Amino acid sequence: MRKVMIWSLLLGSAIWFSGCGSKAGDGEGPGAAAKSLFDAGPRAGESPVDDALAKVGEGLFKTKTCSTCHGFGVRFTGPDLRGVTQRRSATWMEQQMLHPAVMTKQDPISRELLGQYAVQMPNLMLKPEEAKALIEFLKHKDKEFSQAPAH
Numbered sequence: 692m693r694k695v696m697i698w699s700l701l702l703g704s705a706i707w708f709s710g711c712g713s714k715a716g717d718g719e720g721p722g723a724a725a726k727s728l729f730d731a732g733p734r735a736g737e738s739p740v741d742d743a744l745a746k747v748g749e750g751l752f753k754t755k756t757c758s759t760c761h762g763f764g765v766r767f768t769g770p771d772l773r774g775v776t777q778r779r780s781a782t783w784m785e786q787q788m789l790h791p792a793v794m795t796k797q798d799p800i801s802r803e804l805l806g807q808y809a810v811q812m813p814n815l816m817l818k819p820e821e822a823k824a825l826i827e828f829l830k831h832k833d834k835e836f837s838q839a840p841a842h
Contacts, residue, residue, distance in 0.1 A: 725799035725800045725802070725803045726799060727783055727798050727799055727800045727801075728798075729780065729782050729783040729786050729794075729798060730779055730780050730782070730783040730800060731780065732780050732782070733780065734776060734777050734778065734779065734780060735775075735776040735779060735780055735781035735784055735826055735829070735830055736776030736777045736830050736833050736834070738781070738830075740827060740830045740831050740834055741827045742827075742831070744823065744824045744827040744828075745824070745827040745828045745830065745831035746828075747824040747827075747828075748821075748824035748825040748826070748827050748828025748829070748831075749828045749831075751817075751821055751824055751825055751828070752825060752828055755815045755817065755821075755825075756815075757815075757825070760810070760812075763832055763836070764836070768808065768810050769808055769810060769812065770804060770807075770808060772829060772832070773832070773833070773836055774833060774836070775829055775833070776826070776829050776830045776833045777833060779800075781823075781826050783798075783800065784822075784825075784826050784829070785819070785822045785823065785826060786798070787801060787812065788815070788817050788822040788825060788826075789817055789819065789822050790814070791811065791812035791813065791814055792811065792814060795811060795812075
């Protein structure tokens with residue numbers, strides 16, 4: 692059943708994406724630096740980690756099956772999340788978690804990610820407080836990585 696769902700997502704994404712090319716001169720083609728209204732301002736990782744909320748987010752990362760597509764320091768089906776809180780604002784991450792299909796249609800960074808990974812992030816029906824907890828967990832993971840000794 693899971694394989695059928697994954698293949699359906701892949702096929703649907705490929706069909707959808709094949710009809711959504713960028714227009715010449717719109718600045719969003721391959722290699723163009725994607726700009727997002729949601730990604731302005733400080734990076735999520737610049738604010739202190741709420742450890743209690745991060746613990747909730749860790750549980751959600753497992754129960755909401757985020758780990759099916761995302762890892763830390765490794766690429767699975769979706770983007771590697773290591774360092775994401777240094778690359779993205781909390782607002783962008785929250786919008787991506789809460790409204791992935793809308794973001795893919797309206798946000799240049801999300802469109803670029805879909806083009807790169809060819810899989811639409813599913814809507815996990817998260818509540819805003821759950822998205823915030825997941826962001827705190829991601830900040831916690833990035834803090835762990837930044838404090839780890841280099842090998």
